[in-house]
Amino acid sequence: xxxxxxxxxxxxxxxxxxxxxxxxxxxxxxxxxxxxxxxxxxxxxxxxxxxxxxxxxxxxxxxxxxxxxxxxxxxxxxxxxxxxxxxxxxxxxxxxxxxxxxxxxxxxxxxxxxxxxxxxxxxxxxxxxxxxxxxxxxxxxxxxxxxxxxxxxxxxxxxxxxxxxxxxxxxxxxxxxxxxxxxxxxxxxxxxxxxxxxxxxxxxxxxxxxxxxxxxxxxxxxx
Amino acid sequence: xxxxxxxxxxxxxxxxxxxxxxxxxxxxxxxxxxxxxxxxxxxxxxxxxxxxxxxxxxxxxxxxxxxxxxxxxxxxxxxxxxxxxxxxxxxxxxxxxxxxxxxxxxxxxxxxxxxxxxxxxxxxxxxxxxxxxxxxxxxxxxxxxxxxxxxxxxxxxxxxxxxxxxxxxxxxxxxxxxxxxxxxxxxxxxxxxxxxxxxxxxxxxxxxxxxxxxxxxxxxxxxxxxxxxxxxxxxxxxxx
Numbered sequence: 001x002x003x004x005x006x007x008x009x010x011x012x013x014x015x016x017x018x019x020x021x022x023x024x025x026x027x028x029x030x031x032x033x034x035x036x037x038x039x040x041x042x043x044x045x046x047x048x049x050x051x052x053x054x055x056x057x058x059x060x061x062x063x064x065x066x067x068x069x070x071x072x073x074x075x076x077x078x079x080x081x082x083x084x085x086x087x088x089x090x091x092x093x094x095x096x097x098x099x100x101x102x103x104x105x106x107x108x109x110x111x112x113x114x115x116x117x118x119x120x121x122x123x124x125x126x127x128x129x130x131x132x133x134x135x136x137x138x139x140x141x142x143x144x145x146x147x148x149x150x151x152x153x154x155x156x157x158x159x160x161x162x163x164x165x166x167x168x169x170x171x172x173x174x175x176x177x178x179x180x181x182x183x184x185x186x187x188x189x190x191x192x193x194x195x196x197x198x199x200x201x202x203x204x205x206x207x208x209x210x211x212x213x214x215x216x217x218x219x220x221x222x223x
Numbered sequence: 224x225x226x227x228x229x230x231x232x233x234x235x236x237x238x239x240x241x242x243x244x245x246x247x248x249x250x251x252x253x254x255x256x257x258x259x260x261x262x263x264x265x266x267x268x269x270x271x272x273x274x275x276x277x278x279x280x281x282x283x284x285x286x287x288x289x290x291x292x293x294x295x296x297x298x299x300x301x302x303x304x305x306x307x308x309x310x311x312x313x314x315x316x317x318x319x320x321x322x323x324x325x326x327x328x329x330x331x332x333x334x335x336x337x338x339x340x341x342x343x344x345x346x347x348x349x350x351x352x353x354x355x356x357x358x359x360x361x362x363x364x365x366x367x368x369x370x371x372x373x374x375x376x377x378x379x380x381x382x383x384x385x386x387x388x389x390x391x392x393x394x395x396x397x398x399x400x401x402x403x404x405x406x407x408x409x410x411x412x413x414x415x416x417x418x419x420x421x422x423x424x425x426x427x428x429x430x431x432x433x434x435x436x437x438x439x440x441x442x443x444x445x446x447x448x449x450x451x452x453x454x455x456x457x458x459x460x461x462x463x
């Protein structure tokens with residue numbers, strides 16, 4: 001058994017918690033992968049900031065319509081029951097509490113729910129897009145992430161050191177090692193890889209893991 | 224009541240140095256490439272308009288559209304949410320050299336500031352950016368136990384918009400996701416200039432289907448074979 005989940009497996013695990021009929025926004029990049037792993041019999045309605053509800057997969061190469069793209073500027077297709085709307089309506093859906101789930105990537109997430117996912121510091125060209133809006137309003141704001149950085153440092157931290165995207169906004173973390181809820185400004189451990197001890201998980205987590213009840217096994221199929 | 228103009232040069236007349244210009248589109252979807260290039264043509268011939276402040280979600284891609292305006296030196300400042308793209312050279316080079324300004328605005332805040340500008344609402348409160356660097360210096364207030372940031376309206380001297388259908392009275396429809404910021408910008412600019420793929424007579428657009436009512440539109444020019452930014456990129460076109 002692998003010592004951590006692949007990105008696809010993290011996306012698979014996050015997809016298992018999306019209910020049938022949920023309105024969902026997936027951040028650009030890694031979170032877009034979640035759409036591929038909807039459980040059979042469930043259909044979420046995906047929202048993209050640039051004004052489309054209920055879009056589907058990418059069209060075949062050569063079939064693109066460049067008026068029909070997602071927030072990542074990739075060509076998309078429509079499902080029956082899709083809708084177009086302008087940007088102010090799109091963000092009314094976001095901030096107005098109409099989305100059930102937003103799933104984002106992250107650089108750091110803190111035990112108090114603070115999220116840092118838009119800037120790694122003052123170098124280069126800053127770009128924020130819709131992230132600062134998306135973290136407010138959705139009923140659940142989840143992040144999917146490797147548990148540690150490429151250098152092995154915790155991405156789940158006591159307090160963020162990078163520029164914040166939002167304050168106290170994250171409700172659940174799907175990492176390569178565990179599923180963790182944020183409740184009362186603490187990391188609450190819900191699931192972990194079966195082969196990983198709680199001590200070893202704590203050692204790569206930057207703030208205390210609270211364990212109020214049984215910890216489930218985090219098992220994802222090879223996807 | 225006929226708002227049509229005969230050509231692109233006439234459509235963009237009156238856009239002068241130092242103006243604030245809203246440009247519709249999200250990436251290439253809805254980008255009014257032909258209107259932008261008409262403005263670049265005038266700049267190349269006369270040296271004006273320059274020192275423009277451009278409001279758009281992005282800051283151009285490749286060597287066409289807004290990127291070409293930046294390349295040739297027409298743009299003083301961008302107000303946008305995401306100044307990155309597949310090929311962001313034009314903005315990135317000038318930004319890192321300190322030759323262009325940037326006001327970075329969260330995307331939903333940008334949309335709402337433009338909406339407020341068109342709706343006569345000078346300021347509003349949003350949860351977006353509270354507690355972040357983007358909110359520094361802005362007033363904050365608590366409503367029902369939650370903290371919000373005050374944002375100001377955004378208005379422009381002119382807006383450049385791409386529509387699908389326009390009637391001669393300026394009623395507009397858009398194609399698919401090309402709508403994005405355009406209906407908001409049409410209301411927030413003193414002069415709203417539209418390139419439409421087809422111009423029809425009043426009555427030919429079902430009133431139920433009008434997305435931007437003609438009251439927000441000043442000039443309409445027909446561009447039947449409008450180019451897509453993405454298609455031009457793939458062809459390697461450079462307009463700078």
